[in-house]
Amino acid sequence: MKNSAISLIFLFAFSNFTNSSAAQSVNLSWNPSTSQNIVGYNVYRGTSPSGPYTRLNSSLDPNTEYTDGTVQAGQTYYYATTAVNSQGEESEYSNQCEVTILESGAGSENVLSDFAGGSGPKLPYAGLIFDKAGNLYGTTELGGTNNQGTVFELTPNSNGVWTQTVLYNFTGNADGGQPNGALIFDFSGNLYGTTNFGGSTNCSQGCGTVFRLAPTSAGWTESVVYSFTGGSDGREPSARLLFDSNNNLYGTTVLGGNVGSVCSAGCGTVFKLTPTSGGWTESVLYAFQGGADGASPYDGLAFDAAGNLYGTASSGGAAASGVVFQLTPGSGGWSESVIHAFSGGGDGKYPYGDLIFDASGNLYGTAFQGGRGYGVVFELQPNSKGRWPEKVLHSFANAPAGNPVAGLVMDSAQNLYGTTLLGETESACGGGCGTLFKLSPSAGGWSYKVIHRFGQGSDGYHPSGDLILDASGNIYGTTQAGGTSGSGTVFQIMH
DSSP: OEETTSOOOOEEEEEEOOSSSSOOEEEEEEOOOOSTTEEEEEEEEESSTTOOOEEOOSSOBOSSEEEEOOOOTTOEEEEEEEEEETTSOEEOOOOOEEEEOOOTTTTOEEEEEEOOOTTSEEOOOSOOEEOTTSOEEEEESEETTTTSOEEEEEEEOTTSOEEEEEEEEOOSSTTOBOOOSOOEEOTTSOEEEEESBOSOTTSTTOOOEEEEEEEETTEEEEEEEEEOOSSTTOBOOOSOOEEOTTSOEEEEESBOSSOSSSSTTOOOEEEEEEEETTEEEEEEEEEOOSSTTOBOOOSOOEEOTTSOEEEEESBOSTTSSOEEEEEEEETTEEEEEEEEEOOSSTTOBOOOSOOEEOTTSOEEEEESBOTTTTOEEEEEOOOTTSOOOEEEEEEOOSSSOBOOOSOOEEOTTOOEEEEESBBTTOTTSTTBOOEEEEEEEETTEEEEEEEEESOSTTSOBOOOSOOEEOTTOOEEEEESBOSTTSSOEEEEEOO
């Protein structure tokens, strides 16, 4: 029986990894127990955060360090230690440390663009998109000639190097400024996106815009599709847009809509833009009330096969921890229903990322906090009663990964890929540098492993945008910061 009277110890762990065939190991260290007559320590390991543990050392270890050389690539381990006194009494388990052993060769990263900052692009917050020719397109929140953000293109060359071209520099005025969302193409090859600020001067930095970039023989021409006023029509669109089959655009605003006592600047909206002969007409499909229905949607939207829209609101709900919502079209407009309200506990808290569907109609997403304190990956499965029970696929514990901001991407084998903004394994970044992870379906649930740890040299850190995959299964994304100038990167992970 464990003795709670013996003082607890604090455990640290890190893996010794190389991309060669050399054996990998995990180095453990802990602070000594302050109790009297401590004669040694035991080291325990499990493959599940809830145990059971197996003792690794055959005899008491008198030191405060231990190396586990029996680890296997691709496996996640959970470690704890105990102190033992001269009477043979053993303390409670220490804190738990989680370590994922990378597979040899997997997760190797190529930096496709290392943003220089200055008058060039910097802080790529959003993810990327491909065109039909294999070129990449994205936005940066800052940088450019006016430090109000850019739209950029990356073109692959035969020598493996990618050429960066700035397609547009925002001014922060009527044309918009500081884009946070990813881009989308229409059928004619025009690019559409949103800017957080700029546009109408009703708001201190502008209320935000929806913009279009049209390719011409002289370059790309920007035009504003819609400029938000900051009132009932919405304010500060932060996410990617979505087209329907009739070329209508759909999106969300973080603020605006229901401006009043609950949300002084508005609780956010879901909006629609309809093309007309004279331009585009905006209509608000739903204005959040800031109560049980949710508030402040940061993410984009997803359609199901029946034409219903789904998204997340980062706050509000019964526990003020955010919701997953459904919007259903009807003869009288669109009606909102909450299909999951986060409790702020084990099911998650504060969802910021986009949702995705699988072929069976299940929804997948992430929450920034909750779970074991550092966020979760969740699945919502609709049942015959019209409910969407939640299943937590993974709960983050900060080491090595914590706090996902972006949504997920699924490959043809139903594997899920995502990123965490933080995670404490790398000391180069405040709160950790972030990771790229994979969740694979298995008979016993979902198998989790870290594919890449950011913050190693000039590879970038703090990934926040959605990932995309190419036909070979390689993964592409952005980091907000890092690189040789600290202004962010575009990366490719070979997988």
